[in-house]
Amino acid sequence: MAFPIYSINLTMIKINNLSKKFGHLTAVENISFQVKPGEVLGFLGPNGAGKSTTMKMITGFLTPSAGEIELCGFNVNDKPIEAKQRIGYLPEGAPSYGEMTPLQYLEFIAQVRQLSGQKKIERNKEVIERLHLDKVLNQSIDTLSKGFKRRVGLAQAILHDPEVLILDEPTDGLDPNQKFEVRELIKSISPEKVIVISTHILGEVDAICSRAIIIADGKILADDTPDGLRSKSSSDKMDDIFREITSGKIS
């Protein structure tokens, strides 16, 4: 028998037959997928495809109508606190408490995440450096630009160095330089983590994702590496491939 260190399949996110209905509207219909450590999964799809709804279910904000979600071995609905401790989440639009300063806000998150002492100081210093927040630390979040608000939201998500990172449109509203920096940040933390991002920007998939799931009308239309997707289409451009898949020309 083999030594069992690597024989355990370290799947961090396991989703089985997940559905979400809002009244008569089916936002997510029977989707299943798994994500392993080191993977950066890009969630692509037209507006209203069910990307955000799926992410909200993974993070425990929405309760699924049917199906199971397991995070690092914890069922999100049965063990919500344990699951939430392992996630960093940037919700769509990066909501936060506007009357606080980034410094106060990070202190609050650190307390919730039970960081203390040297560890807290180190993590604080690192996220402030990585997201270039040092100049705005003592300004209330309400008065910050959209780009800074997004970066404060990202800082909040990665502060506790989570095993699973769920980012809903992390680069939305950032200028090209900031986009580049956020992508570099995601790349630098990806090797040992699971990262799921949703995006409209298809170039981002090539830049950072090791795998892409295309969803529309709540269903998974494609689940492949960026190169795998490319091989299905006559075109080499991600935009064309996306359009072909979501309009039903190829599957």
Place this chain on the structure above:
Amino acid sequence: MRNIITIFKRELSSYFATPVAYVFIVIFLIMSGALTFYLGNYFERGQADLNPFFQFHPWLYLFLVPAIAMRLWAEERKTGSIELLMTLPISVGQSVVGKYLAAWMFIGIALILTFPIWITVNYLGSPDNGVILAAYIGSFLMAGGFLAIGSCISAMTKNQVIAFIITVVICFLFLLAGSPLVLNFFKAWIPQNIVDAISSLSFLTHFISISKGVIDLRDIIYFVSLIGFWLYANTIIVDLKKAD
């Protein structure tokens, strides 16, 4: 417990980060003073007690507490920060209690700042300070009751104006549950023992009995269970409506 304290601290400091705290405290102090001296005839009565001060508290709270409570959850839902709060490793109940306690403490601070009137009455005469302490406790408990109702209603809507108005109406009904206005409405079609039960829910009756200096366990139990009931309902509603 640790999470409740974290939420409590964040909430309480957020009151003082905006003008809300200062506006509320100033208005509360001015109004309670004005009502005591002008409508309560504090001096003319020639008695060394704080009845003229405390008798207006139910009516002051009727408008000021819903103003504090309306933002508790409606604002979280409006700005979307509820999505952040509900995806942190904190239970819904802990968030509800933490936010509630911070708002209650804030009202308590405003109440404590009315101490000059206590100094005044002690300077002018020799009042029964035990009765005054009991009345302060009763006033604080009553504020807690109003606040629990307001917190629960605030979770039902994203619109703070709607939360405010509905809370005022429900608080008004609770306040006057023992009065003919409310009881006559029920008397016609409800058995007498239920009418009696409704009348026993009156804030005013319980508050007046405490403010006379008699801290009856039943009055305390009344307010504590009322707060418990509304906060429990609050937790269920936040859980149901958080993502709407």
